[in-house]
Structure formats: structure tokens, C-alpha cells
Amino acid sequence: MPLTFIDIEKQKNWRIGILFVFLILMYFLTSAGLLFSFFQMIPLRTHFGKTLLFSAERLFLLFFFSTAVASVHFYFSAYDTVRYIRKNISATDPDPEDGIHKQLMNIMEEIHVVTGNRVRMQCVVIPSLAMNALSAIDMRGNALIAITEGLLSRLSRDQIEAVMAHEAHHIISGDCLESTVASSLFGVPASLVEKVQTFSEGRAYLSPAFIVTLVLLKLSQFLNMFISRQREYRADAGAVRMTRNPLALAEVLHILWRNWRGSGFIGSGLENLCIVNPKISSLDESEGWLANLLSTHPPIHKRISFLLSMAHARLSDLETKNKTAAIPAPSEQNKDRYFALDHKYQWQGPYTLAELALLPWFAALTWISTGGTSMQKASDMPVLNDIFMKRIAQEGTAQTSHPCPVCHHPLLKRSVEKTRVMQCKFCGGTLVHHNRVFRIIARGEDGYSERIRTLSKITLKKNQLKKITRSVKGSEQNIPLLSCPQCKNKMTRAFYSLVYLIELDRCSWCRVTWFDRDELKMLQCMIHTKMASERLF
Amino acid sequence: MIVVWIILGIVVFVLLWVIITFNLLVSLRNQVHNAWKQIDVQLKRRHDLIPNLVSTVKGAMEFEQDTLEKVINARAKAVSAVGTQKKASAENMLTQALGRLFAVMENYPDLKTNQNIMQLQEELTSTENRIGFARQLYNDLVANYRTKQEIFPNNVIVSLFAGFQKEEYFEAEESDRAVPKADISIRPE
Numbered sequence: 001m002p003l004t005f006i007d008i009e010k011q012k013n014w015r016i017g018i019l020f021v022f023l024i025l026m027y028f029l030t031s032a033g034l035l036f037s038f039f040q041m042i043p044l045r046t047h048f049g050k051t052l053l054f055s056a057e058r059l060f061l062l063f064f065f066s067t068a069v070a071s072v073h074f075y076f077s078a079y080d081t082v083r084y085i086r087k088n089i090s091a092t093d094p095d096p097e098d099g100i101h102k103q104l105m106n107i108m109e110e111i112h113v114v115t116g117n118r119v120r121m122q123c124v125v126i127p128s129l130a131m132n133a134l135s136a137i138d139m140r141g142n143a144l145i146a147i148t149e150g151l152l153s154r155l156s157r158d159q160i161e162a163v164m165a166h167e168a169h170h171i172i173s174g175d176c177l178e179s180t181v182a183s184s185l186f187g188v189p190a191s192l193v194e195k196v197q198t199f200s201e202g203r204a205y206l207s208p209a210f211i212v213t214l215v216l217l218k219l220s221q222f223l224n225m226f227i228s229r230q231r232e233y234r235a236d237a238g239a240v241r242m243t244r245n246p247l248a249l250a251e252v253l254h255i256l257w258r259n260w261r262g263s264g265f266i267g268s269g270l271e272n273l274c275i276v277n278p279k280i281s282s283l284d285e286s287e288g289w290l291a292n293l294l295s296t297h298p299p300i301h302k303r304i305s306f307l308l309s310m311a312h313a314r315l316s317d318l319e320t321k322n323k324t325a326a327i328p329a330p331s332e333q334n335k336d337r338y339f340a341l342d343h344k345y346q347w348q349g350p351y352t353l354a355e356l357a358l359l360p361w362f363a364a365l366t367w368i369s370t371g372g373t374s375m376q377k378a379s380d381m382p383v384l385n386d387i388f389m390k391r392i393a394q395e396g397t398a399q400t401s402h403p404c405p406v407c408h409h410p411l412l413k414r415s416v417e418k419t420r421v422m423q424c425k426f427c428g429g430t431l432v433h434h435n436r437v438f439r440i441i442a443r444g445e446d447g448y449s450e451r452i453r454t455l456s457k458i459t460l461k462k463n464q465l466k467k468i469t470r471s472v473k474g475s476e477q478n479i480p481l482l483s484c485p486q487c488k489n490k491m492t493r494a495f496y497s498l499v500y501l502i503e504l505d506r507c508s509w510c511r512v513t514w515f516d517r518d519e520l521k522m523l524q525c526m527i528h529t530k531m532a533s534e535r536l537f
Numbered sequence: 538m539i540v541v542w543i544i545l546g547i548v549v550f551v552l553l554w555v556i557i558t559f560n561l562l563v564s565l566r567n568q569v570h571n572a573w574k575q576i577d578v579q580l581k582r583r584h585d586l587i588p589n590l591v592s593t594v595k596g597a598m599e600f601e602q603d604t605l606e607k608v609i610n611a612r613a614k615a616v617s618a619v620g621t622q623k624k625a626s627a628e629n630m631l632t633q634a635l636g637r638l639f640a641v642m643e644n645y646p647d648l649k650t651n652q653n654i655m656q657l658q659e660e661l662t663s664t665e666n667r668i669g670f671a672r673q674l675y676n677d678l679v680a681n682y683r684t685k686q687e688i689f690p691n692n693v694i695v696s697l698f699a700g701f702q703k704e705e706y707f708e709a710e711e712s713d714r715a716v717p718k719a720d721i722s723i724r725p726e
Contacts, residue, residue: 099656106662
């Protein structure tokens with residue numbers, strides 16, 4: 001690392017000092033203004049008949065008062081900021097049982113190794129589909145690197161490492177402290193007020209909270225002028241110095257360029273802490289003295305071009321690589337006595353018993369025919385049911401004591417998108433803890449088959465109709481409510497959201513959600529393909 | 538009298554310079570030693586993980602006994618190696634053996650569905666990266682230390698006092714210098 005601790009401390013002191021002086025000046029001028037207005041209204045006259053608005057003593061008292069208020073403000077803004085920022089972005093600790101979170105924790109340790117363990121950094125995950133990352137450090141020395149689930153799920157290991165190294169460099173080099181303090185003075189309170197009060201209703205601009213937020217944000221933007229946009233270039237260079245991989249960071253920036261970076265989710269006052277500005281602004285993408293003064297982030301294309309030149313690569317190489325992974329077609333099997341209805345709702349077969357058991361899509365709820373017109377669910381046929389019983393017995397320790405709410409067979413511990421869930425091997429249902437639902441949705445590693453896409457569209461249409469019917473005719477719940485596998489209380493049934501109309505069973509006591517077969521995949525598909533925004537009628 | 542003061546001033550200045558340079562070199566030497574110990578910590582972590590990995594994949598990879606044996610032997614050599622150069626060479630051999638094992642594991646799709654193996658592989662990947670980063674930090678510090686030792690007039694102090702030997706670099710192997718490839722494909726939406 002190029003900087004020594006003394007360099008960092010020096011930088012920290014004078015830049016933070018400027019912010020503190022600004023704060024004193026602001027309070028001094030504000031209180032002087034208030035005092036002036038007050039004396040204009042009630043003029044006090046001395047025995048000489050002159051108005052003594054600003055005598056030396058009064059100015060000293062005013063200065064003393066401003067310094068005291070500024071000190072209190074500064075103390076609360078600079079000494080415990082990381083806690084407030086963490087709360088503001090609803091960040092949580094990574095889950096060690098989750099494959100991708102475990103990887104993130106390992107990467108954090110790797111970054112600690114490469115930085116020589118100079119500062120212990122706390123790594124947290126923001127539960128959002130947005131793609132961004134931010135770092136913060138307060139005067140107590142609490143350092144934080146936060147990354148969104150969306151970004152975490154879509155990047156490779158090397159790319160995540162590049163992001164973490166970039167953020168770690170901000171912390172190690174000390175520039176993060178000045179930006180954190182600059183944000184925390186006005187930006188953090190602004191985003192807190194913004195979070196409490198939503199301004200979506202009509203005439204919201206008249207509400208006091210809106211005015212407070214606006215004033216705080218303007219002050220925060222003013223302070224951002226102190227923050228050089230060069231710091232992002234320096235952090236990019238620092239990340240390359242740590243990881244020796246400029247291409248990975250260029251790839252990340254290229255991906256961030258074209259995706260939702262969290263505008264509306266990450267508070268307006270926290271923008272300068274992020275790897276890229278959550279709000280897309282033309283100022284950020286332009287150059288010149290005005291852009292340098294007002295913008296906290298340099299143009300992304302310029303950052304990418306610097307990194308690419310380090311890697312001896314071209315932008316066209318990155319663009320041609322942007323392709324989605326092919327979706328594997330469902331495998332087809334053949335032969336003998338049993339016929340089974342596959343995922344595409346087409347009869348397959350005939351199969352022998354052994355062949356049937358080996359079919360990847362063969363489940364307890366698969367419809368089976370022995371050749372005639374009658375058909376049964378596989379679990380209703382004793383010979384086939386034995387196959388499932390044997391499968392469950394083979395699972396051993398993966399078995400849990402919780403029964404499936406639909407078919408009452410024991411649920412098994414499984415991993416979906418590297419996240420721990422409980423699944424029923426018979427009916428294909430999945431029980432997921434509320435905290436983990438978002439994580440699974442954010443990931444989409446396995447892709448979606450055509451069947452899931454079609455099924456999602458049909459379900460969405462059907463549920464839209466159902467929703468309209470309910471609002472006209474009132475509630476009509478014909479299907480009995482399921483019992484929670486953990487506490488046995490009745491679960492509530494509701495749509496996932498007003499946009500993504502998938503009916504789910506939730507237990508608010510145990511904070512778990514039950515997804516019937518394919519529902520989790522369908523929800524993932526709807527959200528990723530933004531299916532709800534399509535015109536269905 | 539003035540001459541005495543000047544001489545005294547020069548003596549004090551030289552003495553101060555000697556003290557400051559000596560302390561700087563000691564501090565840098567300790568940083569280098571600490572960085573070396575950090576590599577040791579990570580190497581120990583790798584040595585501890587390998588038996589677990591071998592025993593987990595042994596059943597599924599019965600036709601690859603040769604590859605597994607090479608990993609075990611390379612580990613044994615790495616554990617018993619003494620001295621920077623010997624240790625570095627033994628660890629590089631182990632890295633190569635592990636690389637071959639991971640390549641062979643690609644031929645066994647069943648292994649990819651095994652959670653334990655995937656976790657072990659992630660731990661080993663992380664350990665490899667940590668070793669790489671620790672080595673990088675060590676080499677950076679050695680370069681800094683060597684520069685400070687060799688520049689004039691610090692080299693005078695180095696020659697005056699014993700204990701400021703040249704530290705060796707942890708040499709990188711040729712395979713580490715492969716050209717990276719771009720991958721910005723977002724996982725399917």
C-alpha cells in the first residue's frame with residue numbers, strides 16, 4: 001500500500017477539520033441571522049440610544065454557542081455513524097450456512113490478509129435486488145463494507161473480490177472517513193427522514209418532512225463538493241494493486257453500468273459512499289470543472305477504459321461476452337410398462353419400474369398410467385410409493401422432524417441457490433425462512449425452463465382474475481389453510497405482493513413461507529423477467 | 538568554541554540519523570517476518586484442509602488414485618520442508634497437484650452435487666487466494682525492506698550492524714502468470 005498510517009492520519013485530520021469548521025460557520029451564521037431577525041422585531045437600545053446587535057461579547061457568545069452545537073452535531077454524526085448507516089440500509093450479517101454468503105465471508109478474510117489486517121472490516125449484506133456496494137468508517141474505527149444481494153448473486157468470485165478490494169481501499173486509504181463524515185452530517189439524517197416518510201402521495205412537497213429532507217439533502221450536496229471524484233479512480237487503482245486483476249473490476253463496472261443500482265432504495269444522502277452512484281445522472285457521466293465540483297463519482301466509461309488499458313483488453317471484448325447461459329433442455333427417457341406425465345404435460349413411456357425411479361422429473365405427484373384410461377398419482381400406487389420411502393430412508397441425517405403441510409412426509413434439509421431450506425421429496429414443496437426468500441429470488445443460477453415461463457404466465461393471469469373476482473364478490477377461500485410444519489398453527493394465505501401474484505402460505509409465528517411445487521421458481525422467473533409489467537389482457 | 542559546537546552538532550545529527558535508520562530497518566524487518574508468519578498460518582490452514590478433501594472425494598474418484606496420491610505426497614513434502622526456498626518450491630508443487638485434482642474433479646459431475654465437497658473446495662479456493670495475497674504482501678514488504686537496505690547511506694548502517702540480512706522473495710510460479718479472460722455474463726434472468 002502506498003500510504004503510511006501517518007499520511008492517512010494527516011489527511012484525515014485536515015479534511016475532517018474543514019468539515020468541522022464548516023459546521024461551526026454554518027451554525028454561527030444561522031444563529032446570527034436568527035438573532036438579527038429577532039432584534040429587528042424587538043429593538044433593544046442601550047443608554048446611548050444605539051442598537052447593539054453584534055457587540056464583541058455577543059459575537060463571542062454566539063461563537064461559543066455555535067461551537068458547542070457544532071461539536072454535539074459532529075460527535076453524533078461522526079462517532080457512531082456506521083451503526084446508523086447499517087440500520088438505514090437494513091443490512092444483515094452474512095449467513096454462514098449460505099453458500100454464497102460463506103464465500104463472501106471468505107473473500108472478506110482474503111481482503112484482510114492482503115491489507116495486512118490494518119483495519120478490521122465488518123462485511124454485511126443488503127437485502128435488495130439492486131446492484132451496488134458501499135463502504136463506511138466512523139471516528140471510532142468501526143468499518144463496514146455492504147454489498148447488495150443482487151450484486152452478490154450476479155458476480156463471479158473474482159468480481160466480488162474486486163468490489164470488496166475497491167471498498168476496502170476506500171477504508172484503508174482514509175478517504176472513506178471524510179466521505180462518511182460528510183454524508184453523516186446531513187445525508188444520513190436526510191435518508192432517515194426519507195425512509196420514515198414516503199413522498200408518494202399528492203402535495204407531498206408541502207409536508208414538513210419533505211422540506212426538512214430537501215434542506216438536509218441540499219446541505220449534503222454542498223458538502224459533497226469537498227469530496228473529490230478522483231477518490232474512485234484511486235480506489236480502483238488500489239483494488240487492482242490488491243487483487244492484481246483489473247479485468248474483474250472492469251467487468252463489474254460494465255455490469256453495473258447497465259443495471260439497477262439501487263436508486264430509491266439506497267438513501268439519497270448515502271450516494272457518495274457507493275461504488276457507483278445509485279442515481280443515473282448526466283453530471284456523473286460528464287467531465288469539466290462543474291462536473292468535478294458537483295459530482296462525487298467519475299464517468300463509469302472512463303473508469304472502465306483505465307482498467308481495460310491496465311489489462312490490455314478492449315471494451316468490445318466485454319460487450320461480446322455479455323451473453324446469458326443456455327437453459328438445459330429437460331432430458332428424455334424411454335421404454336416399458338408404466339407411462340408418466342412429464343413436465344410438458346405429455347405422456348412418456350412405457351418404462352420399467354427401475355427406469356421410472358431413475359427419471360429426474362419423477363416425483364410423488366407425477367401422474368402414472370399403466371396403459372388403460374385410468375391414472376393415479378405415483379404416491380397412491382404402493383409399488384411406486386416404496387421407491388419414495390426408500391429415497392427418504394437413504395437421506396438419513398438430511399431428514400427433519402417437520403412434516404410436509406401438504407402430504408405429511410418428513411421434510412428434508414436441502415440447498416436451493418446455495419441457501420438452506422426444507423423440501424418435501426414427495427410433493428416438491430419448499431419451506432423457506434422469511435429472511436432467505438429474498439436471497440433465493442435474487443439468485444437465479446439455474447435459469448428457467450420454457451415450462452416454468454409458461455406456467456408463470458398462466459398462474460399470473462389466473463391470479464389476476466382471481467384477485468379481481470375477490471375484490472368484486474368478496475373473499476372465497478375453498479382450499480383449507482395449511483398447518484405450519486414447525487408450530488402446527490394455521491398458516492395465512494396471501495399473494496407474494498400486489499404485483500407478483502403467487503399465492504403463498506406464511507406462518508408469522510415461525511417466520512416461514514411454504515412454496516408449493518414450482519412456485520419458488522415461478523416467483524423467481526416473474527421477478528427476473530419483470531413478467532408482472534407485461535399487458536396480460 | 539564554535540568549531541566544538543559544530544562538531545558536537547554533527548555528532549548528534551549522525552547519532553540521531555543512525556538511531557532513526559536503525560529503528561526503521563528493525564521495524565521493516567519485523568514487518569517482513571510478520572508477513573512470513575502470515576503465510577505460514579495460511580499454509581497450515583491448507584495442510585489441514587487437504588486430508589479432509591482427499592478422504593471425501595476418495596470414494597467417488599476411485600480411478601484417480603494416482604492424482605490423489607500426488608496430492609498427499611506433495612502435502613507431506615510441504616509440511617516437512619524447511620527454509621524459504623525449499624518451502625516455496627514444495628508449496629508450489631502442492632499448488633500444482635491440487636490444481637490437477639480440481640481439474641480431474643470436473644470429470645465427476647456427482648461431486649458437484651455433494652455439499653461437503655463444494656464447501657471444501659470453496660475453503661481451499663479461499664485458502665489458495667489467502668496464500669497468494671499473503672505472499673504478495675510479503676514480497677511487497679521484502680522489496681521495500683531491500684530498497685531501504687541498499688540505498689545510500691542506509692547501506693552503511695546495514696554493514697555496521699549484524700542482523701540485517703537480505704530477505705528472500707517468495708517466488709511465483711510460471712503458471713500463475715496466465716493471461717486472464719473477460720467474463721461479464723450476468724447469470725440468466
